[in-house]
Amino acid sequence: MRRIVVKIGTNVLTRPDGTLDVTRVSALVDQVVCLRRSGWAVVIVSSGAVACGRTELRLDDDLDSVEQRQLYSAVGQVRLMDLYYRLFRDYGLQVGQVLTTKRNFETERERENQRACMEVMLQHGVVPIVNENDTVSVTELMFTDNDELSGLIAEMVGAEALVLLSNIPGLYDRQPDDPQARVIRTVRCADDLSGCIREEKSAFGRGGMFSKYNTARRVAAGGIRVLIADGKRERILPDLLERPEQTVFTEFLP
Numbered sequence: 001m002r003r004i005v006v007k008i009g010t011n012v013l014t015r016p017d018g019t020l021d022v023t024r025v026s027a028l029v030d031q032v033v034c035l036r037r038s039g040w041a042v043v044i045v046s047s048g049a050v051a052c053g054r055t056e057l058r059l060d061d062d063l064d065s066v067e068q069r070q071l072y073s074a075v076g077q078v079r080l081m082d083l084y085y086r087l088f089r090d091y092g093l094q095v096g097q098v099l100t101t102k103r104n105f106e107t108e109r110e111r112e113n114q115r116a117c118m119e120v121m122l123q124h125g126v127v128p129i130v131n132e133n134d135t136v137s138v139t140e141l142m143f144t145d146n147d148e149l150s151g152l153i154a155e156m157v158g159a160e161a162l163v164l165l166s167n168i169p170g171l172y173d174r175q176p177d178d179p180q181a182r183v184i185r186t187v188r189c190a191d192d193l194s195g196c197i198r199e200e201k202s203a204f205g206r207g208g209m210f211s212k213y214n215t216a217r218r219v220a221a222g223g224i225r226v227l228i229a230d231g232k233r234e235r236i237l238p239d240l241l242e243r244p245e246q247t248v249f250t251e252f253l254p
Contacts, residue, residue: 001041003122003159006032007150010047011167012231019055020048022083024232028165029087031237032127036093038241041122043157045130045150046084052076073134084129096126099133102143105152115156122157151215154224162219163240164212165231170250171197171213187252189221220252227251 008028015021025048032042053072056079081097088095098117104110121128130153132143143149147164154162168176170183171193187193197210209228216226229236229249239247 001039001122003041003043003157004035004161004163005043005045005150005154005157005159006035006163006165006237007045007146008047008165008231009146009167010051012165013046013048014051018051020051020080020083025083026087027234028231028237029084029091031235033088033091033093034235034238035241036127038238040241043118043122043128043130043153043159044084045146045153046080047131047146049073049076049080049131049134052079052083055079070135077131077135080131081129088127094126096121096128098128098130100130100149101133101136111156118153118157145211147211147215151219154219155222159224161225161227162216163237164216164226164228165236166209166212166228167230167232168209169230169233169248170228171209183248184250185248187216187250189217189252189254216250216252220254223254225251225253 012028013021013025032044035042050069050072053074053076056075057072059068059071077097077099081095084095098114100114104114118128118130130149132146132149150162150164153159170185171187172178172181173184174181184193193213197213212228216228220226227240227249229240229247233239236247240249244251
């Protein structure tokens with residue numbers, strides 16, 4: 001089967017107050033099932049554990065940012081995986097959890113252990129769901145964000161495509177709040193469009209468009225098709241592959 005990695009960002013999975021949007025998660029699971037039925041083996045890189053923890057705990061304690069992230073992610077990862085488990089089970093599909101850190105990519109042995117784990121999942125029809133292990137990843141052990149992680153995973157599993165789902169439909173030719181801004185449909189790796197992108201982070205996640213741009217250029221240079229699209233648009237995943245001419249998104253090519 002052809003392989004595709006789908007990265008789902010925090011701002012796709014959350015409501016404006018930062019809590020988990022269960023309806024959106026359910027809709028994305030429905031779309032992943034559509035991809036599976038169309039002959040794609042799917043790996044999900046999912047943010048959202050911290051949002052799940054925030055939804056469950058609603059703390060008033062004065063914790064520092066590291067302690068808060070560790071606590072929310074420890075509680076939230078359980079709920080997030082339980083939600084994915086129940087939603088995919090309704091379609092008769094099993095999911096497997098892969099929690100990783102930057103250290104797990106530092107040696108060939110560590111990388112091979114992860115690759116072998118996901119390989120056996122894919123061979124047996126299990127949907128791998130990958131996330132950074134935020135309970136132990138701090139400072140120098142952290143990925144820049146899950147955009148960086150999803151690029152590494154796409155390369156690791158030999159994916160044909162990487163889809164980065166965001167809360168906007170792609171890379172704009174100028175600042176998105178400019179009324180004249182238009183989505184750039186196709187980008188070549190040699191194109192330098194960094195001047196069009198703000199380096200600010202997303203509201204509840206660690207990433208942003210600058211991170212997606214850097215990940216997309218690097219991964220596309222290795223021969224993997226990269227798409228940045230609006231994860232809150234209905235049927236976005238099937239439309240990207242079945243009706244690209246009618247779908248607004250940005251595609252990175254070598």
